[in-house]
Amino acid sequence: MEFLRDTWILFLRLVRATMRMPVFIILSIAQPILWVAMFGALFRSVVQIPGFGATSYVQFLAPGVAIMTALFGAAHSGMGMLVDIERGVLDRLLATPAARGSIIAARLLNSGVQVFLQAGLIIGVAMLLGAKAQGGVSGILLVMLSASLLGAAVAAFSNAVALLARRQETVIAVMNFVILPATFTSSMLMSANLMPGWVQRAANVNPVNWAIVAARDGFEGTAPHELLVRLALLAAFALVCGLFATGSFGRYRRAM
Amino acid sequence: MTSVDSAAPSAVEAPRASNVLAIEARDLKKTYSGGVEALRGVSFSVRPGEVFGLLGPNGAGKSTAVKILTTLSEPTGGSGSVFGFDVVRDAREVRRRIGCVAQASGVDHAATGRENLELQGRLFRIPAPELKRRVDELLDLFALAEAAHRPARTYSGGMKRRLDVAMGLVHRPEVLFLDEPTTGLDPESRAVLWREVRRLASGGLTLLLTTHYLEEADQLADRLAIVDRGRIVAEGTPDGLKAKLAGDRISLQLVESGRGGEARQLLGGLPGVTGVLADADRADRVYAHVVDGAHDLPTVLGALERAGIGVAGVALTRPSLDDVYLNATGHAYQES
Numbered sequence: 001m002e003f004l005r006d007t008w009i010l011f012l013r014l015v016r017a018t019m020r021m022p023v024f025i026i027l028s029i030a031q032p033i034l035w036v037a038m039f040g041a042l043f044r045s046v047v048q049i050p051g052f053g054a055t056s057y058v059q060f061l062a063p064g065v066a067i068m069t070a071l072f073g074a075a076h077s078g079m080g081m082l083v084d085i086e087r088g089v090l091d092r093l094l095a096t097p098a099a100r101g102s103i104i105a106a107r108l109l110n111s112g113v114q115v116f117l118q119a120g121l122i123i124g125v126a127m128l129l130g131a132k133a134q135g136g137v138s139g140i141l142l143v144m145l146s147a148s149l150l151g152a153a154v155a156a157f158s159n160a161v162a163l164l165a166r167r168q169e170t171v172i173a174v175m176n177f178v179i180l181p182a183t184f185t186s187s188m189l190m191s192a193n194l195m196p197g198w199v200q201r202a203a204n205v206n207p208v209n210w211a212i213v214a215a216r217d218g219f220e221g222t223a224p225h226e227l228l229v230r231l232a233l234l235a236a237f238a239l240v241c242g243l244f245a246t247g248s249f250g251r252y253r254r255a256m
Numbered sequence: 257m258t259s260v261d262s263a264a265p266s267a268v269e270a271p272r273a274s275n276v277l278a279i280e281a282r283d284l285k286k287t288y289s290g291g292v293e294a295l296r297g298v299s300f301s302v303r304p305g306e307v308f309g310l311l312g313p314n315g316a317g318k319s320t321a322v323k324i325l326t327t328l329s330e331p332t333g334g335s336g337s338v339f340g341f342d343v344v345r346d347a348r349e350v351r352r353r354i355g356c357v358a359q360a361s362g363v364d365h366a367a368t369g370r371e372n373l374e375l376q377g378r379l380f381r382i383p384a385p386e387l388k389r390r391v392d393e394l395l396d397l398f399a400l401a402e403a404a405h406r407p408a409r410t411y412s413g414g415m416k417r418r419l420d421v422a423m424g425l426v427h428r429p430e431v432l433f434l435d436e437p438t439t440g441l442d443p444e445s446r447a448v449l450w451r452e453v454r455r456l457a458s459g460g461l462t463l464l465l466t467t468h469y470l471e472e473a474d475q476l477a478d479r480l481a482i483v484d485r486g487r488i489v490a491e492g493t494p495d496g497l498k499a500k501l502a503g504d505r506i507s508l509q510l511v512e513s514g515r516g517g518e519a520r521q522l523l524g525g526l527p528g529v530t531g532v533l534a535d536a537d538r539a540d541r542v543y544a545h546v547v548d549g550a551h552d553l554p555t556v557l558g559a560l561e562r563a564g565i566g567v568a569g570v571a572l573t574r575p576s577l578d579d580v581y582l583n584a585t586g587h588a589y590q591e592s
Contacts, residue, residue: 009378017366020407084364092362092423095326096379097351255289256329 010106062126063215070115070151077155078162111155119147135221142218150211156241163248285333296486309477318466355429365409380427414445489584504549511566513540528552
């Protein structure tokens with residue numbers, strides 16, 4: 001109970017800070033719209049490649065871009081932690097009786113909620129461009145949930161790196177090192193049918209791909225059983241990352 | 257003006273046996289992974305209601321000691337306790353009882369002054385109606401009421417520092433840690449903060465204050481420990497420490513730095529000279545402690561002249577914490 005209460009209190013602090021950054025909010029809305037429009041236009045003709053397995057690229061792309069937004073957005077979560085470290089805010093929080101885990105959980109919740117809303121927006125724009133939500137409203141919610149879970153996991157990882165490295169350059173380098181390979185070993189932009197064998201195998205163990213396949217299954221209203229398995233895997237992955245980040249406080253404390 | 261008891265220990269706390277120390281550090285050691293020894297065995301104790309000062313130059317280990325005692329850092333040796341609770345094993349109990357004002361501030365720039373205070377209060381589980389009253393009270397007390405609704409990034413340095421101190425007091429802690437509270441402040445803000453510290457102390461709050469300003473320690477601390485390179489080199493009341501160095505100090509700057517040893521030997525044998533010191537950092541300096549400066553200065557200068565040791569500069573001073581520091585460490589105190 002105390003953990004949830006502290007998480008909520010600390011989450012509200014982050015929300016208030018976000019609400020005071022109108023430029024950040026505008027860009028967070030504009031960016032996913034641009035991505036759907038740009039990738040949609042650029043790759044429009046790839047669906048004509050024999051074996052791609054989809055007829056409309058926007059239909060194929062929308063869940064992928066929702067996950068991509070989650071991945072790229074949540075990767076920066078650790079930067080906020082670094083600002084808190086530099087300003088002494090983190091030490092101040094650590095010197096209160098608040099549960100250590102709630103400091104991390106608040107950031108995961110913040111990232112999760114942000115990408116949840118962004119994912120909904122992306123699906124909305126894609127539908128304006130002709131995509132069809134075959135899975136209905138629950139399918140759209142599943143896309144948003146997949147994005148949230150991945151966002152929370154990536155945010156946790158980013159925060160762990162921030163606590164361990166305590167340097168902006170390192171956080172940026174590590175997250176860039178992870179993000180692009182994770183993107184290209186997934187079916188975000190390209191159908192799994194057309195991937196080389198080794199990329200397919202990498203995709204199978206890539207949480208980003210779990211999120212994309214789960215989101216796409218939800219959007220298309222297919223494979224409900226596998227979808228639940230993937231969501232469970234994502235939730236477990238987010239939990240492991242969250243525990244890793246919370247554990248990083250121990251290292252932080254010894255290094256202080 | 258709101259009464260000073262706002263900072264007194266909370267009424268819900270059971271009265272404690274008077275023999276429990278507010279803060280106790282026992283042989284604290286901290287070696288960082290790079291091999292840097294920040295603390296090499298630091299012991300001191302602070303009684304309830306006392307203002308205790310840790311005085312030392314930057315890098316002496318004061319902040320490390322505070323971080324360990326406020327549960328933010330783990331010692332690599334020794335132990336610390338706050339009102340009998342171990343800072344490692346009973347960290348949560350310690351956190352409930354302490355307020356911290358760290359050197360690196362801790363004000364959330366994106367939040368308003370009021371929000372910063374409320375966040376602290378909520379995390380310390382102060383019920384909402386009481387918290388509202390407490391925050392209003394602190395905003396008034398620290399002259400922040402008018403700026404309460406503005407984001408803290410718009411605050412001046414002095415205002416941020418005052419907010420910092422207020423944040424450390426929201427939950428009525430029993431011990432307040434102030435790590436270099438006036439560093440970087442203009443003289444006026446410093447005077448305001450000194451007044452604040454004195455008022456908190458008179459309200460019965462236990463305070464541990466670190467500073468690299470000799471004058472600050474002298475003015476505010478009931479007792480102090482001088483920290484140098486991870487060790488405590490002197491401990492006592494400011495007056496007691498100075499009283500040990502009775503008499504006056506003659507500071508000499510020699511023309512030839514190579515003749516310091518010779519000068520010290522010569523001066524050590526003069527009547528009225530109670531002690532002679534070299535400065536480990538500046539070879540051309542010699543310090544002589546004398547019983548009566550006005551009487552002994554001509555003797556000292558005359559002896560040097562007869563020996564042909566040229567003097568480029570001379571100063572006669574009453575003993576200060578500066579001398580206590582020099583006496584204890586062998587090098588002159590440098591504040592920056």
